[in-house]
Amino acid sequence: MDLMVATDFSAHGTKVLGVARRMGEALGAKVWVTHVVAPQSEFRAYGGGPRTDRNVAALELRQEHRLVQAAAAAMREDGLEAVGLMIEGPPVRTILDEAGRLEVDLIIIGSHGYGAVFSALLGSVSAGVVRKAACPVLVVPVQKAAA
Numbered sequence: 001m002d003l004m005v006a007t008d009f010s011a012h013g014t015k016v017l018g019v020a021r022r023m024g025e026a027l028g029a030k031v032w033v034t035h036v037v038a039p040q041s042e043f044r045a046y047g048g049g050p051r052t053d054r055n056v057a058a059l060e061l062r063q064e065h066r067l068v069q070a071a072a073a074a075m076r077e078d079g080l081e082a083v084g085l086m087i088e089g090p091p092v093r094t095i096l097d098e099a100g101r102l103e104v105d106l107i108i109i110g111s112h113g114y115g116a117v118f119s120a121l122l123g124s125v126s127a128g129v130v131r132k133a134a135c136p137v138l139v140v141p142v143q144k145a146a147a
Helices: 013-027 050-077 091-102 116-122 125-132
Strands: 002-006 030-037 081-088 106-111 137-141
Touching (some): 002 013, 013 137, 030 050, 030 091, 091 106, 106 125
Parallel strands (some): 002 106
């Protein structure tokens, strides 16, 4: 069995990774730790110039790549088979394309729970994945519901 955990490494991302780790352990599954980065824009306002912009973008990408690899390494240290992937593209389409390519059995993704207005205006990666996925999707709520 193969699981894909899609993470954005937000403040609550460790909860989603923890769920993926527990599911991987329980099912004896391989875990694909996946992080999608948005395509780099050609335009950056008020930057220090093209060279500075490229250097800053490269630094950010290296840091995100280290996070992906560290998350996968931590799972491997716990005895799981885990691989870290960082892919560039539109998040929903890229997650779904990669899940299909890897033939995963389950996608695990977090939901920030910003609300209906936020989702209506900007969309939601987790909602888009749920609507269009060819395999089951486990959505992990990462914010406490208001009491």
